[in-house]
Amino acid sequence: MTEDEKYKSEGRAAILKAISHPSRIFIVDKLNEKPYCVCELAEMIGIDQSTTSKHLSILKNAGIIDDTKKGTTVYYSLRCKCLLDFIGCIENVIRMNIDRNKKYMGVGNN
Amino acid sequence: MTEDEKYKSEGRAAILKAISHPSRIFIVDKLNEKPYCVCELAEMIGIDQSTTSKHLSILKNAGIIDDTKKGTTVYYSLRCKCLLDFIGCIENVIRMNIDRNKKYMGVGNN
DNA sequence: AGCTAATATGGCAATATAGCCATATATGAG
DNA sequence: CTCATATATGGCTATATTGCCATATTAGCT
Structure with a gap:
């Protein structure tokens, strides 16, 4: 750097x-x-x-x-109001993580 | 909570x-x-x-x-590409902080 | 198998963080 | 001034983090 x-x-x-x-x-x-x-x-x-x-x-x-x-x-x-949008992005990551876990655990595929 | x-x-x-x-x-x-x-x-x-x-x-x-x-x-x-937008928000806070410091130090007001 | 290159992991010392309690500071009421 | 209320700060312990070094693991090559 x-x-x-x-x-x-x-x-x-x-x-x-x-x-x-x-x-x-x-x-x-x-x-x-x-x-x-x-x-x-x-x-x-x-x-x-x-x-x-x-x-x-x-x-x-x-x-x-x-x-x-x-x-x-x-x-x-x-x-700074934009901080809220960015929490939205964090929520997005959380949702993706949950989806991934579901996939690994086979939830929704049985 | x-x-x-x-x-x-x-x-x-x-x-x-x-x-x-x-x-x-x-x-x-x-x-x-x-x-x-x-x-x-x-x-x-x-x-x-x-x-x-x-x-x-x-x-x-x-x-x-x-x-x-x-x-x-x-x-x-x-x-997650949205992470970049959110860095934009952080930059926004940084800019605000710089402006505030300038104000306190009288920069741009003499 | 044996060797090399790229990553990952364990261990350790130095530093930082979170929470509480106790106490200091500041503002308004009387 | 004195008291009460709201915040802020100092001190402390328990815990977490960062970075390095040494070493383990993994994959490809011969």
């Missing part, structure tokens, strides 16, 4: 990595509906508030979400 | 995680052109052959790439 390619790949990986966690994917998916605050997300996910806050700061540092304060409450929102 | 939501989020995260590494993003990008074998990719990336093989098996297990043997050589190919 040239320096340029390395830099580019690292940048892309950093963003992907930020989303690559069950709780964070869930957050991105939820924020597509509307903004939510930390405690709402923590409640929905079922993990500690502090852990949720850390997840949100990872997404924020990656430039994936934005935050707005209202009193002591911080609302997070999606910064 | 309900059991269903948890399962779904874990599935999505598993696929994303598989791609979330500089070398693996690079591989996906390269395989979009055409299939390559392990040693070609190792050479391009500049890492050990064994490490490259492990990266490829991670992508393969996630259902992102396919392999075909020709003699002792194994050619890997992209299984």
Whole structure:
């Protein structure tokens, strides 16, 4: 890899990595509906508030979400709607994987 | 999260995680052109052959790439073209981040 | 069978991540 | 100022990941 390619790949990986966690994917998916605050997300996910806050700061540092304060409450929102289309692509891979498994297991061929 | 939501989020995260590494993003990008074998990719990336093989098996297990043997050589190919569109989305986030940094640093406003 | 080339796998050390608890910080009410 | 609520941060342990080296496996050739 040239320096340029390395830099580019690292940048892309950093963003992907930020989303690559069950709780964070869930957050991105939820924020597509509307903004939510930390405690709402923590409640929905079922993990500690502090852990949720850390997840949100990872997404924020990656430039994936934005935050707005209202009193002591911080609302997070999606910064880039295209992220949803791309989840569609991931779903596509999942569907392909399921089909393949079915084929290997002979489901639908008996 | 309900059991269903948890399962779904874990599935999505598993696929994303598989791609979330500089070398693996690079591989996906390269395989979009055409299939390559392990040693070609190792050479391009500049890492050990064994490490490259492990990266490829991670992508393969996630259902992102396919392999075909020709003699002792194994050619890997992209299984899902939509992955490229989604890299476009990542690029979009990167562009937004750059713009934001410029704004904070006052570039273009003097 | 014996040799070579291409991949894959096991083992290991260094580093990173996820989650919790405890605590710090910040905002608004009284 | 004091208290309560919402977030953020520090510290810690358990676990996972990355990369290399050494070695096993596989396929083709003679």
